[in-house]
Amino acid sequence: MLIEKAKRGIATPQFRVQVDNVRHHGVTLTRHTLNYALLIVTAFLMAFPFLWMLSTTFKTQSAIFSLPPMLIPDRLFTPDMFSSYERLFAEHNFARYTFNSFYVSLMASIGQLITASLAGFAFARLEFRGKNVLFGLLLATALVPIEVTIIPEFLLAMQVFEPLFNFFGGRWIDTYNPLIVPSFFVGTTGTFLLREFFRTVPRELEEAAVVDGATVFHIYRHVYLPLSLPAMTTLFLLAFINNWNALLRPVIYVKSPELRTLPIALTTFQSEYTAQWDMLLAGSVVTILPLLVVYIFAQRYIVEGISTTGLKG
Amino acid sequence: MRYAKITPYMFIMPMLLGLILFRFGPIVASFLISFTDWRGTRPPVFVGLGNYLEMFNSDVFWLVLLNTFNFTLLYVPGVMVLGLGLALLVNQKLKGIAVFRGIYYLPAITSMVAVALVWNWIFTARFGVLNHVLRTYLGVSNPPNWLSNPDTALLVLVIVSIWKSAGLPMMIYLAGLKGIPAYLYEAARIDGANGWQQFRHITLPMLTPVSFFVLIITLFDAFSTFEVTFAMTRGGPLNASTTLPFYIYNNAFNFFRYGFSSALAYVLMVIVMILTYINFRMRSRWVVQDAY
Numbered sequence: 287m288l289i290e291k292a293k294r295g296i297a298t299p300q301f302r303v304q305v306d307n308v309r310h311h312g313v314t315l316t317r318h319t320l321n322y323a324l325l326i327v328t329a330f331l332m333a334f335p336f337l338w339m340l341s342t343t344f345k346t347q348s349a350i351f352s353l354p355p356m357l358i359p360d361r362l363f364t365p366d367m368f369s370s371y372e373r374l375f376a377e378h379n380f381a382r383y384t385f386n387s388f389y390v391s392l393m394a395s396i397g398q399l400i401t402a403s404l405a406g407f408a409f410a411r412l413e414f415r416g417k418n419v420l421f422g423l424l425l426a427t428a429l430v431p432i433e434v435t436i437i438p439e440f441l442l443a444m445q446v447f448e449p450l451f452n453f454f455g456g457r458w459i460d461t462y463n464p465l466i467v468p469s470f471f472v473g474t475t476g477t478f479l480l481r482e483f484f485r486t487v488p489r490e491l492e493e494a495a496v497v498d499g500a501t502v503f504h505i506y507r508h509v510y511l512p513l514s515l516p517a518m519t520t521l522f523l524l525a526f527i528n529n530w531n532a533l534l535r536p537v538i539y540v541k542s543p544e545l546r547t548l549p550i551a552l553t554t555f556q557s558e559y560t561a562q563w564d565m566l567l568a569g570s571v572v573t574i575l576p577l578l579v580v581y582i583f584a585q586r587y588i589v590e591g592i593s594t595t596g597l598k599g
Numbered sequence: 600m601r602y603a604k605i606t607p608y609m610f611i612m613p614m615l616l617g618l619i620l621f622r623f624g625p626i627v628a629s630f631l632i633s634f635t636d637w638r639g640t641r642p643p644v645f646v647g648l649g650n651y652l653e654m655f656n657s658d659v660f661w662l663v664l665l666n667t668f669n670f671t672l673l674y675v676p677g678v679m680v681l682g683l684g685l686a687l688l689v690n691q692k693l694k695g696i697a698v699f700r701g702i703y704y705l706p707a708i709t710s711m712v713a714v715a716l717v718w719n720w721i722f723t724a725r726f727g728v729l730n731h732v733l734r735t736y737l738g739v740s741n742p743p744n745w746l747s748n749p750d751t752a753l754l755v756l757v758i759v760s761i762w763k764s765a766g767l768p769m770m771i772y773l774a775g776l777k778g779i780p781a782y783l784y785e786a787a788r789i790d791g792a793n794g795w796q797q798f799r800h801i802t803l804p805m806l807t808p809v810s811f812f813v814l815i816i817t818l819f820d821a822f823s824t825f826e827v828t829f830a831m832t833r834g835g836p837l838n839a840s841t842t843l844p845f846y847i848y849n850n851a852f853n854f855f856r857y858g859f860s861s862a863l864a865y866v867l868m869v870i871v872m873i874l875t876y877i878n879f880r881m882r883s884r885w886v887v888q889d890a891y
Contacts, residue, residue, distance in 0.1 A: 318693065325688055329702045332762070336705065338728060339717040354735065355728045405614035411600070414607035420615070427622045429875060431823035433847045434864040437857055438625035438632065471617020492600065502602045506610070531710040533826050538852055549712040551828065555718060563720050570713035581708050585701055588708070592770045 288428075291417040332363030336574075343370050343568040350563050368569040378565075380572055382544060383551040387530055389546055390465050395525035397470030399518060405473075411492075421481075428474045430532060440538055465547075467598045469529060476521045483517040484510055497500065520587040523580065527588075530577055548573040626868075633862035639855040650862035660846075666753055667842040671821040673754075678817050679763040679810065682768025687802075688774045689769070700773075707766030715830030718759045722746050746832060749839035756827050756840055763827070764820060775802045775809035776802070807886040809879055815878060822871050843867045890891075 342350060344359035344367055361367045374380045408414070409421055447458040458464060487510060495505050511518070536550040546554070552569050559565055581588060608615075633650055636642035654660045689700040707713065721729050724744040735738040745751045779802065787797050825844040828834055834841030834849065841849070843863065850860035 321691060321693060322886065323741060325693075325696075328685070328688060328698055332703050332706065335714055335717045335721065335762075338721060339714075342717075342720065351726050353726065353731065355726070355731050397863045401613040401617065404610045408607045408610035412602070412607040414604070417607075420611070423623075424614075424618065427618065427626070429818070429819060429871065430622070430626060431844065431864075431867060431871060433825065433844045434621060434629055434824060434868045437623035437847075437851050437861050437864060438628035439621055440851070441628075441632070442620070442625070448793060468617070468621045472621050473614065473617075477614060496600055500612075502600055502606050505600065527708050531708075533710075533712060533829065534848070537829070549710050550714065552710075552712045556830075566716050567720070570710075570716045572711045573713040577708055577710075578705075581701075581705070585697070589700075589704075589770065592767060 318410070339567045339570055342563050343571055345564055347562070347564070370564040371572070374565060374568050374572065378551075378555070379544070380548075380551065380569065382547050383546050384572065384576070386462075386545060387547045387549075387573075389460050391529040392527045393462070394466045394469040394529045395522050397466060398473040398476050398525045399522055401471055402473035402476030402521065403480050403511065403514070403518065404506070404574060405477045407484055407510055409477065409481045410484035411510075412502070424474055424477060436534060436538070439464075443539070458546065459539060460541040462545070465529075465532070465535050468535070469532075470574075473525070476525065479521055480514065483514050487513055516587065516590075519584070520590055523584055523588050524592070526580070527577055629861045629864055632858055633865050635858040637857040643858065646768050646858070650859045651866075653859065654862060654866070662838055663841050663843055666838075666840065667822065670757055670760075670824065670842050671818065673757045674760055674821045674824075675814065677757065678764050678768055679813055681761055681765040682813065683772050683806070683810075685765060685769040685855055686772035686776055690773055700769075704766035704870060706763045707748075709763075711763065711826035712830045715759065715827060718755075719746065719831055722755055723759065740858075747836055749836050751837060752832050752840035756824075756831060759831065760827050762826060764817075768817065771813055772806065772809055775806050779805045804887045811878070811886050813881055815875060818874055818878070819871060822867060822874075839882045843870075 341357070341359045344361045345356065346360055349356050349360040360367070399498075409417065443458055443464050447463075451458045451463075491513070492505050492509050494507055500508070531549060532547075532549075533549050533553075536547050537553070540546055540550055543554075552566075552573060555569055556566060618703065619675070632643070634645060634647060635643035636649065637644045685703045689696055689703065694785060701766065721727055722745040724730060724742075727745075730742040730746075733742040743751045745755050783801050783805070784797055787801055792800070823844050824842060825848060828842060828845040829848070832840040834845050847860045847863045850856045850863060
């Protein structure tokens, strides 16, 4: 309800009137130059940490600690330019960590799509007792910090799920279950986003299916899901980014080194190789790069998603 | 559509199960656990208000609370101002503006641990690039040892957090800016209003509903900040940069004091609820109701 209130303020009809054509040509030109200068300076400041990160990964140890700091890295375009990255994958199992991050993010995001689209469909198109109360509660829990729920969640994992899974010959702690299952089930943003989307689907589209005697699930599966591909893509990307960057649950649940996801691998790496900045930051680049590629190719979906929900995922 | 009464519940079942197990259940459980002394693997013992009394009598708790408020007081305006500033910058019809918007949003999609590493390196006292700039170009003879100085560690976390989080408010403000009807500016120009006057008397008031929304989520962010502390300072030196969420984490998962940390978590939740409530009550005082 909070989000809806705010949304009312954002998503309103737009009126566009062109008034720029009266402006003097010369004035516009200088103003454009100034605007670009400001945009570029800001872009440099915002992107500087990334540039510095990348630059450091191409430096030798002595170049890293040179004063004044070297702007152009000394290993740039030399044969051992990528040696920090090579060592990262050869000596430090980063291929495995990257795979782990992919696996966990993929599973959790797919799960979130399933739960959120089922619930979003019910909240948008079906009538049932307690619907509004439940939806209100769902949104209200979005304003409870994870620090409040993580301790009982951890205790539940230790005291209930672990013994239960042990009994059946499995495990819960130190597997990916506690990383995937909670975000699989709880998708507040996703439910909200898909509910909003499903509400915009014209009811006429389902009528043909209704006449054919299709079940509700059939209508959800064959009418609503195909139509919501763009919204689902957006949600999938937001969920993927969130799970890829997640830190708290991996820190708490992952014990075995080979199960580490990238962020958790980086933190342990940090405590083991304090001053080897080229290696550490190569780890950062490896962590950031996959998302950067996704972001560049899917910017449209991501931007759409955040400006309609106003939440990160 | 015709369906049995039970059908809708089948659709929400997975989400409901998740909500009960991982949200509602834990919210209630954490309240109950806060009245127990529950350490490590030993069974919990009921201690009444013991954890709360211990908390209020502890100097560290009050320091942590002060840090949390200091962090919030700098972070919230910082994120809002930078977010609005970036939105104004990218709300121009210029070639390649999407590229700039993309760059400004970049920190928001990256892993905090990954960027915290490079910020650690930038803020390093002797060899860090920031202090080099301060010494060489700005004439600061003795720049601070940012991360190991109790006076500056929290400030570093604020700066990095603002940089990291400004992208989302930028996007929200941008959507708000695009919704302001152009005829308002046209009318103001005809009346002879300059750029600043237009910003002050049209843009800002028209954006107040958006600002309210940004304020709510930014405040929530400030009170759940964990990753930057974990990745950069681990709360140090001497708890100088420990805020409540990190303190909760530390007590639960390093000291294994589940009861005490649950009490802390409840204090955190009550603070967030009170501040959110106050914000909704104050809403009508500054938010332009019929902005559109």
